[in-house]
Amino acid sequence: MGGGLFGHPLLWVDLMAKERLQKILAxxxxxxxxxCEDLILEGVVRVNRRVVDQLPAFAxxxxxxxxxxxxxxxxxxxxxxxxxxxxxxxxxxxxxxGRRKAIDYVPDTERVFCAGRLDADTTGLIIVTNDSxxxxxxxxxxxGLAKRYVATVKGSIETSQIEKFRKGIWLAEGKxxxxxxxxxxxxxxQSSVEIVLKQGLNxxxxxxxxxxxxxxxxLKRVRIGRITDRGVGAGRYRDLSPAEVAxxxxxxxxxNAV
Numbered sequence: 001m002g003g004g005l006f007g008h009p010l011l012w013v014d015l016m017a018k019e020r021l022q023k024i025l026a027x028x029x030x031x032x033x034x035x036c037e038d039l040i041l042e043g044v045v046r047v048n049r050r051v052v053d054q055l056p057a058f059a060x061x062x063x064x065x066x067x068x069x070x071x072x073x074x075x076x077x078x079x080x081x082x083x084x085x086x087x088x089x090x091x092x093x094x095x096x097x098g099r100r101k102a103i104d105y106v107p108d109t110e111r112v113f114c115a116g117r118l119d120a121d122t123t124g125l126i127i128v129t130n131d132s133x134x135x136x137x138x139x140x141x142x143x144g145l146a147k148r149y150v151a152t153v154k155g156s157i158e159t160s161q162i163e164k165f166r167k168g169i170w171l172a173e174g175k176x177x178x179x180x181x182x183x184x185x186x187x188x189x190q191s192s193v194e195i196v197l198k199q200g201l202n203x204x205x206x207x208x209x210x211x212x213x214x215x216x217x218x219l220k221r222v223r224i225g226r227i228t229d230r231g232v233g234a235g236r237y238r239d240l241s242p243a244e245v246a247x248x249x250x251x252x253x254x255x256n257a258v
Contacts, residue, residue: 105236116138122221147223165209166181169207
């Protein structure tokens with residue numbers, strides 16, 4: 001007899017490492033997501049030889065053997081790009097305003113999306129991939145992968161502002177976790193600072209700086225974990241190396257799986 005999420009422990013242990021089964025099937029070209037849900041409920045889908053006929057159901061496309069009507073599905077090849085996003089470019093897959101998207105800068109052989117977001121006015125590093133599990137882990141605060149930014153702010157910076165920033169700021173979502181702020185250059189008209197965050201709230205850096213009285217003139221993400229923008233100019237991208245992909249998986253708690 002088949003089972004759903006709670007009928008098969010292998011399908012729900014560490015759900016952060018898994019995807020919804022119907023999404024995996026649709027991404028593999030089996031059918032639309034809705035039709036794939038029907039296939040699951042009909043009992044023709046197996047994960048590691050076990051029938052899955054209830055929803056929700058989850059699986060890991062990289063580690064699990066998934067079949068439909070006894071035929072193993074072929075999942076899309078995983079791709080990983082490091083993009084240096086220019087100003088004015090958005091990190092969504094569609095935009096009613098017709099603005100240019102980050103995904104427009106990378107090859108479109110696979111359906112890709114941004115791992116997290118940078119707002120339109122923020123430039124710098126964003127990972128573009130079709131690996132939704134890794135993307136979720138890169139943006140989930142539970143895994144705390146550090147991201148480094150350089151900001152130019154108006155005016156000088158007071159010691160009290162630095163201390164308040166480092167202790168955490170109360171935002172609508174609650175108090176932010178501690179973040180580091182280092183003054184790179186202090187001047188009467190403008191200053192530059194380096195910020196390291198492990199959270200990823202919406203426009204978090206700008207909102208935290210504004211909360212301590214600092215007006216941002218420009219903001220750039222220059223580092224994700226240990227991956228830097230070296231050699232990647234604005235509007236350019238490169239493939240992440242296998243070693244970098246393995247590092248990101250390991251840094252977000254998924255071992256060396258690729």
